[in-house]
Amino acid sequence: MIKKEYNNIQDFLEDISFKNWVDQNNATDINFWEFWIANNPDKKELVTKAKDLILGVSFDKQFVKKEKVALEWAKLESKIKEKSLPTKKGKIISLKKYMVAASIAIIATIGFYFSNKNKTISYKTNYGEILNIKLQDGSDVTLNANSELFYYENESRKVHLNGEAFFQVDKKKVTNAKFWVVTNDLSVEVYGTSFNVNTKKKKTSVFLEEGNIWLKLKNGGDKKMIPGNYISYSSKEGKILEDRNLENSIIKTSWKDGSLFFENLSLEKAMEKIEESYGFSIVFKDEESKKTLITGAVPITNLDICLKAIEKSVDVKIIKEEKKLIISKK
Structure with missing residues (x-):
């Protein structure tokens, strides 16, 4: 949690997010501190001194020839x-x-x-936060809430993901260099394409929107994907859990545009996405509410508006209680 008050140099030095801003390591922290500094001009001198202290104790990065x-x-x-x-x-x-x-x-x-x-470049989102990232190689990534992505500076086309992200990989026509997404279950081998990867629920799910990719599974197998393919794999179970074609790609990618699209989905399954995005545990008061089917789009950038939309769509009542969402029939 980022500190709310910074009244002396020590306050800055003890804040990890401030050091990330100085080192230009984390996009979320960089954006926060650029905004904070612009809105706190009276603290500019303190910021400068704290920054100089951090840089002053850094190692000299020049190497012997x-x-x-x-x-x-x-x-x-x-x-x-x-x-x-x-x-x-x-x-x-x-x-x-x-x-x-x-x-x-x-x-x-x-x-x-x-x-x-091997300097690490990392990005991390909180609950309810979506982050747009431009990678070093020119590829674009949209990182979903409660997710983390990192790569090593000398391996900018090999990223590691924990959570969910949508990738638009920049194809290197001259070198035809591969791009890799690595998770706990598998590796995605890419040249240039658009696809979604989700590592939540103790499995990795991949949806290919455009292009061609190969999945290198942890059990030693591999799988070629074509546009429209959706594959879910668990290294724990050592097998592919789901392999099908989706007619409507928006079901798996709408989150990056600020909304969730449900198509004849049970409310129990739909609320799992809310749980992933905001960290609330879901409690159903009756079985009927769980099985209620929902179709349509709900906004995801604001939890209160999202819950109101769901209540209106399926005629249920949702109450926020600490970190729980309690659902019942009206």
Whole structure:
């Protein structure tokens, strides 16, 4: 939870979201702080000092050139040969210490190099939040509520997803480079296309809107998809749970435009999407309400309006009680 008041430098330094803004790591935090700074001009000096402190304690990201490393290594070898001539124990121990120190320095340099080369770029949404993302390679992603996406800076066309997202992948015509979406259940292999991935409910569901993709399943199998295909797979069960063609793609993709579309769906199943988006647990007071069928679109960007629309559509009463939505027939 982002802090509400920032009255001194320490308040900024203790806030992870502020550090994400300084490092330009998280889109949600970046957007928040740009807005906050613009609306709190009196705190500009504090913000600048806190930012300078964070940047000041960062490691220097310039690396030693190969030629410099080779030169220093040659010098080290020369010194080792010189110190190897005496055979007194004191000299040998000193030499060993020298070599160990040099090895540690080299390992530390290599480790620092690779840790910076694998910098993580991450995005995360809260309940009720939808985020539009432009990836480093030019692809567009719409990240649904309560979801997380990340990738390594040197692998910008291989993203990891936990939650739900809609992808519009930029096709690299010159290199024909692949794009990958990795989940706990499978990997989606793409060249350039539009598709939806959902990892909730302990499975991964993929709907292909346009283009062609391959699914690499965790059980070693693979599956080619064509536009209109919807496939659901569980690594826990080790099998495909659902494989069918959808005539109406809006059922799986309408959320990215701010609404949910239901087509002859039970209210119990429809409310699962509300639960995913807002984190409320659903309680039905009677079995009849569960089985009531709902068809149509409801807005998802505002929970109160969404619930009113559902109440009107299927003639039920929905009461918010703490983190529960209690549903009953009117």
